[in-house]
Every structure is written in C-alpha cells, then in structure tokens.
Amino acid sequence: MDPFSADGELINIQNAFFQGQYQEVIDFNTSSFSPENNLPARVLQLRSHIALGETEKVLADVEREDETPDLAAVKALAQHTAGHADSALQLVQDLAENYPENGTVQVLGGTVLQARGKSEEALALLAKHQGNLEAVALIVQIHLQQNRSDLALKEVQAAKRWAQDSLLVNLAESWVGMRVGGERYQSAFYVYEELASADSTSAPLSVIGQAVAEIHLGRLPEAEAAISTALQKYPNEAGLIANAIVLNVLAGKPTEDLEKRLQETQPSHVLQADIQEKSEFFDAAATKYSAKVSS
Structure with a gap:
C-alpha cells in the first residue's frame, strides 16, 4: 500500500504535514485509525519530530525496529538530520536495494540521497513510485x-x-x-496566499512560499513581516530560520544569531552547508594573499 495515498483517514494529517504544521501532526489523535493506516500516520509523526529538531527522540523510538522498512527509512532520515551522514547513506542504499517499491523508502531515501549529492540515484529510486x-x-x-x-x-x-x-x-x-518567473511569481503568490488565508495557524511552509514569492515580486517588507510573525510561533522551524537569513542578507541586516540558531536546530540544512562551504572557499582564497608592508 502507498503510505501517502489519499485515504480518508490520512488526508488531514497529510495536509498538515505538507504545510509544515508539525506540532499539529504530532498531536493528531490517531486512535481511530485503521490498522493499515497506523504505520503511515506514525511515520508522519516521527518525521514531524525530525523537522522540529527532535532527532534523538526519533532515533530512540525506532532503535529496535529496523526490520520495518518504513521505520528504518525514518531512522536514516533522522541520522542524516543529526549529522550522521555516512550511516544514513549506507542504510538508505541498503533499503533502496531491498525495498525499492516501498513508498516511504522512496521518499525518505530519495531525500537523503539528494542531500548527499546523489541526484541520479535519488531519481532512479523515486521513479519506481506508483x-x-x-x-x-x-x-x-x-x-x-x-x-x-x-x-x-x-x-x-x-x-x-x-x-x-x-x-x-x-x-x-x-x-x-x-x-x-515572470507572471508566474504572482500566480505562485496567490496559491500560498490562499493556503495561508484558509489556515488560521499560519502553517510555516505556506508562509515560506508566500514570503519567497514576495521577495521575487520585490516586496521585502511584506516578506519580512510574514517570516517574523511565523518565527514567533515556530521558533525552531529550520525552513523559516533559513529564509529569515536570506531576507536579512537582502536587507543588509546581521545574520549571525540566525545562523547559530539554524546550526543548533538542523546542522545538516542545505543553507548551513552552503554557508560553511562558502566560508571555506573564502578562507582558502584569503591564504593566497598577504599584506605587503613597505619598510
């Protein structure tokens, strides 16, 4: 069974997850779910904990459940998010070889593979979806x-x-x-605006999408207001923090505190890795030059 199918019991919890309402997913009452939907719901809740930076909790939760491929895939994602990249990659490659038709393995395995720069492997695994x-x-x-x-x-x-x-x-x-780009910036903005207006909780991913569209449309103050408001409610949402960093750069504001928060929340975040890479490039370039002082 595809764990992300549009089964009636899963629609609400899925949509909450896809919009970044991770605490709502965690708090979702799944006691009435049918047996076949308990596992996909649990996977979504575990992924929500990971998204909130609670990787150690997830690793402890699934420690002895590697025989279930869905939960083993969650373990790999948690390992990757916690910075254990090599262990995560090895586990994902094993799962992809043994359970290539499993929907959770496809999505979470593809996520880890792409994060490790193995795009073709990720696409080959994802292409098996039904x-x-x-x-x-x-x-x-x-x-x-x-x-x-x-x-x-x-x-x-x-x-x-x-x-x-x-x-x-x-x-x-x-x-x-x-x-x-072009006219599609405005179309994208309308999609996120509609999601935000339909959701009184201001789901972080909807806010991020709306803010990014605002940036492309040259409306930085509106984007900053949306991100700032969402961060007050979701202070540990890595996507919000990352976009706040980008906004501060564009606005000429300091980013050190936000970068520190992102490092603490999700050290493996792509922006964090990019910042580290650029810093190393700069340091390497700087060593090639030395001040010349006239005597």
Whole structure:
C-alpha cells in the first residue's frame, strides 16, 4: 500500500504535514485509525519530530525496529538530520536495494540521497513510485535543483492529469512557477496566499512560499513581516530560520544569531552547508594573499 495515498483517514494529517504544521501532526489523535493506516500516520509523526529538531527522540523510538522498512527509512532520515551522514547513506542504499517499491523508502531515501549529492540515484529510486504524490513532489524539487525547469514542469503536468486537486501538485506547480518567473511569481503568490488565508495557524511552509514569492515580486517588507510573525510561533522551524537569513542578507541586516540558531536546530540544512562551504572557499582564497608592508 502507498503510505501517502489519499485515504480518508490520512488526508488531514497529510495536509498538515505538507504545510509544515508539525506540532499539529504530532498531536493528531490517531486512535481511530485503521490498522493499515497506523504505520503511515506514525511515520508522519516521527518525521514531524525530525523537522522540529527532535532527532534523538526519533532515533530512540525506532532503535529496535529496523526490520520495518518504513521505520528504518525514518531512522536514516533522522541520522542524516543529526549529522550522521555516512550511516544514513549506507542504510538508505541498503533499503533502496531491498525495498525499492516501498513508498516511504522512496521518499525518505530519495531525500537523503539528494542531500548527499546523489541526484541520479535519488531519481532512479523515486521513479519506481506508483501514484505517490510526495515522490512526485520530490522529483520536481530535484529537477529544480538541477536547473531543469523543463523536466520539473513536465512532471507537474503529468501529475495534474491524475491528481488535479492535490495540495502537493498545486505546491509543486508553484515551485516551478517561481523558478520560471515572470507572471508566474504572482500566480505562485496567490496559491500560498490562499493556503495561508484558509489556515488560521499560519502553517510555516505556506508562509515560506508566500514570503519567497514576495521577495521575487520585490516586496521585502511584506516578506519580512510574514517570516517574523511565523518565527514567533515556530521558533525552531529550520525552513523559516533559513529564509529569515536570506531576507536579512537582502536587507543588509546581521545574520549571525540566525545562523547559530539554524546550526543548533538542523546542522545538516542545505543553507548551513552552503554557508560553511562558502566560508571555506573564502578562507582558502584569503591564504593566497598577504599584506605587503613597505619598510
């Protein structure tokens, strides 16, 4: 069974997760869920703990459950997020070899593989999905990271033929729109604005999308206001912190405190890795030059 299918019992908890409402997912009452839906719901709750930086809790929770591929995939994601990259990669590659048809292995394995720069391995694993919309969304993200907007758009258009009204498909189309640019910035903004207006909790991922669209539209104060308000409610949301860093850079404001918070919350975050890489490049370049003082 695809753990991310649109089963009636899972729709609400899935949508909350996809919008970044991680605490709501954790607090979701799953006692009435059918036996076949208990595992996918638990996976979403464990992933929410990871998203909130509670990786050690997750690792302890799934420590002795490696025989369940879904939970082993969660363990790999937690290991990666906690900075244990090599262990996570080895576990994911083992799972991909032994359980390539498992939807959770595809999505979480693909996430870890892409984070380790193994895009082709990630895409090969994700391509095995059977109607898994989260796999589609991840494929779109990978193509965008590869600067292949054409392939990302093709993936979205194909998914719209069988999942026209899906939240994930709408979000994926917005991601592509923000990469293509032009009039699509405004279209993407409307999608996130609609999500935000429909959700009184100001889900962080909706806020992030809306803020990024605002940035592209040249509306930095509006973007900053949205991110600041969301950070007050979700102070440990890595995506919000990362986008606050970008906003501060654009506005000429200091970023040190935010960078420290991101390092504490999610040391493996792609922005954190990029900052570290650029810092190392700068230090390496600086060693090639020395001050020349005239005697």
